[in-house]
Amino acid sequence: MGLTKSExxxxxxxxxxxxxxxFGHPARxxxxxxxxxxxxxxxxxxxxxxxxxxxxxxxxxxxxxxxxLIKGNITGTSICYCIDKDNWTEMxxxxxxxxxxxxxxxxxxx
Amino acid sequence: MGLTKSExxxxxxxxxxxxxxxFGHPARxxxxxxxxxxxxxxxxxxxxxxxxxxxxxxxxxxxxxxxxLIKGNITGTSICYCIDKDNWTEMxxxxxxxxxxxxxxxxxxx
DNA sequence: ATCTTTCATCGTAATATTGCAATATAATAA
DNA sequence: TTATTATATTGCAATATTACGATGAAAGAT
Numbered sequence: 001m002g003l004t005k006s007e008x009x010x011x012x013x014x015x016x017x018x019x020x021x022x023f024g025h026p027a028r029x030x031x032x033x034x035x036x037x038x039x040x041x042x043x044x045x046x047x048x049x050x051x052x053x054x055x056x057x058x059x060x061x062x063x064x065x066x067x068x069l070i071k072g073n074i075t076g077t078s079i080c081y082c083i084d085k086d087n088w089t090e091m092x093x094x095x096x097x098x099x100x101x102x103x104x105x106x107x108x109x110x
Numbered sequence: 111m112g113l114t115k116s117e118x119x120x121x122x123x124x125x126x127x128x129x130x131x132x133f134g135h136p137a138r139x140x141x142x143x144x145x146x147x148x149x150x151x152x153x154x155x156x157x158x159x160x161x162x163x164x165x166x167x168x169x170x171x172x173x174x175x176x177x178x179l180i181k182g183n184i185t186g187t188s189i190c191y192c193i194d195k196d197n198w199t200e201m202x203x204x205x206x207x208x209x210x211x212x213x214x215x216x217x218x219x220x
Numbered sequence: 221a222t223c224t225t226t227c228a229t230c231g232t233a234a235t236a237t238t239g240c241a242a243t244a245t246a247a248t249a250a
Numbered sequence: 251t252t253a254t255t256a257t258a259t260t261g262c263a264a265t266a267t268t269a270c271g272a273t274g275a276a277a278g279a280t
Contacts, residue, residue, distance in 0.1 A: 001269045002235030008161050009136035013143070020133030025238085026119035029126050029208070036211040040219035043257055051118050056239050058258060071220045077247050077256045082220040085213055092209050098139070099202050101146040103195055109150035110181045110192040111239045112265030135268085153227055163270050168228060170268095187226045187277050 016098050019091055022067050027052060027060050032083070035070065040082035126208050129201055132177050137162060137170050142193070145180065150192040 006014050022028055030050050035041065046057045061081060064070045068087040072079045116124050132138055140160050145151065156167045171191060174180045178197040183190045 001233070002237090002267050004135060004137075004236095004268065005162065006136060009140055013136040013139045016139050017134050017136040020130045020139075021135075023130035023208075024127050024134040025114060025131075026116060026123040026127040027114075027238090029123045029130075030119055033123070033208075033211070036213065039214045044255090052115065052238095053240050054257075055241080055259080059238080062258085073220045074247090077254090079257065080219045083213060084220070088213070095205075095209065098133075098143075099205065101143070103146065103193060103198070104149045109190045110183045110194070111263070112237050112267090114238065114266095137268090154225090162268095164227075165229080165271080166269050172228085184277090187224090189227065 012094075015094060018067065019095060022063055022069065025060065027057070028064055031057075031060060031064065032069065035081065035083050040080050042078040042080060044078070046081075122204075125204060128177065129205060132173055132179065135170065137167070138174055141167075141170060141174065142179065145191065145193050150190050152188040152190060154188065156191075 009017075027050060031046055034046065034049055038045075043054065043057055043061060046061070047054050050057060052060075061070070061072070065072060068084055069091065070081050071084045072081045074080075119127075137160060141156055144156065144159055148155070153164065153167055153171060156171070157164045160167060162170075171180070171182070175182060178194055179201065180191050181194045183192075
């Protein structure tokens with residue numbers, strides 16, 4: 001069906017998977033890494049840096065912006081993108097709780 | 111096209127996005143959370159706990175197993191699943207490096 | 221040997237994602 | 251006003267994902 005049954009999951013589970021989904025494409029990982037390295041850049045820089053067509057990069061930027069991980073600032077004809085610090089930190093906290101769950105001794109099983 | 115151009119990205123970028131992709135569905139997040147809580151369980155437990163059909167759960171378990179985050183052990187007619195500790199730790203390291211990149215001061219932009 | 225239980229696999233329908241060409245929009249430059 | 255530049259949006263084709271019914275396989279129970 002291709003349609004996730006979100007309603008049967010907790011808010012936390014949906015939140016975690018939504019964030020992870022955005023990280024689930026190498027282009028978006030590359031964009032974020034570049035933004036960390038370069039601090040801020042415009043769409044055209046990413047098109048050159050990454051090597052995907054402009055509409056494709058624009059689409060990935062939109063998804064990153066939708067979930068709040070980056071923000072854009074209009075400066076003339078171009079748009080300056082950068083990491084949204086506060087939201088990045090918040091996202092890290094959410095993921096950390098999930099990733100750092102305590103693991104009981106499961107040597108009796110696998 | 112629906113086809114990711116993996117070849118234009120670094121191994122690290124593809125690795126990070128592959129892991130994140132697996133976390134990108136609430137059912138798989140729920141399965142992992144349950145395994146952390148319960149230590150180990152069989153497929154049928156997850157079908158009841160989560161409320162998706164058995165083939166669907168089985169499919170999600172397969173993806174988690176493929177990337178190495180869980181492992182299964184045949185015990186009679188059922189299969190005991192649990193977190194793969196070593197791989198979970200390794201995965202956490204990979205994600206941590208990405209999530210904890212240093213953020214320069216970007217107050218000049220956004 | 222036959223039934224039951226448990227899980228995987230197959231096949232398929234519905235929806236989502238990825239990527240890009242073409243086009244639209246919006247600000248600046250000439 | 252008419253380019254030019256930079257990005258967003260639209261439309262579409264190809265592929266991927268999600269979900270489940272039907273079926274298969276394998277171990278244990280009767």
